[in-house]
């Protein structure tokens with residue numbers, strides 16, 4: 413089969429690889445669509461995991477084979493059969509460990525394992541014609557209703573990450589929230605918040621995105637660099653930072669009310685924190701030390717009781733709610749998908765997602781029609 417293999421930093425190659433073999437209680441899924449996600453892009457650009465791998469984890473397709481020669485598979489969560497159109501989740505928590513009991517699924521060891529592969533070290537595998545779905549992620553398989561598209565199925569995972577973050581804010585109807593960044597993720601935040609009766613002030617650097625933000629339910633939309641001229645007083649109950657900008661965090665901390673929350677959604681790149689000793693050693697050896705240059709007024713946390721929180725990845729327990737939201741089209745994800753690339757052009761899809769244009773939002777790879 414054809415697959416796009418990650419061979420090193422910024423090196424994606426279309427290759428022929430064996431169709432994955434499956435064992436008992438496993439699925440072979442013919443991939444229809446796979447979304448391009450920033451977390452994969454980061455791995456491709458920074459080489460944070462060793463090659464070779466086949467990435468792509470926002471996957472939807474059709475079950476073509478069930479392990480053990482069966483035509484159906486009944487699990488505790490669902491009954492699946494050959495021919496079902498499905499959306500996949502590559503991470504599923506154990507629901508039993510210390511972290512899961514604390515509802516911190518993204519920290520669960522089982523959750524951190526990737527249960528979908530097209531070959532090599534499991535990495536999602538969606539940029540390939542077929543994927544093997546391992547038994548421990550079967551609870552994450554969701555059937556796509558006949559009226560919905562594979563593309564809508566592929567959006568369940570990103571929508572889940574957004575809904576999970578919104579829940580962490582514990583907002584009340586009528587609250588006002590700043591959403592910084594109106595890319596596909598920011599627009600989903602805007603839309604979901606609006607559906608919950610929350611007033612959104614959306615910001616972005618691109619004017620075209622502000623228009624979209626209005627369409628997606630923003631109460632107001634302003635250019636990011638003009639926010640300070642409009643808002644001087646703390647006026648927000650919460651702020652969501654859907655761009656990796658430290659300045660946006662500083663500004664948001666000033667603009668949320670006392671006891672407000674600032675949620676980081678896009679700060680996924682670690683900064684190396686060195687001890688003072690090693691700094692001195694580095695300096696004396698002529699190396700340029702990498703320093704943390706973010707300053708935080710801790711009194712805003714203590715005195716003003718503002719919370720700085722993060723949210724990463726999806727919440728398994730929200731899966732049904734997310735499926736209902738997307739498949740009912742109450743949250744219509746279709747206008748978010750602006751570009752489709754064939755499998756052979758996955759590298760171009762990743763390049764566009766890395767450098768979005770005025771007209772690009774969510775980008776997907778159409779693996780098979």
Ligand SMILES: [Zn+2]
Pocket residue numbers: 449450451469470569570
């Ligand atoms: Zn993703």
Ligand SMILES: [Zn+2]
Pocket residue numbers: 505506507508509510511512520521522523
């Ligand atoms: Zn767990």
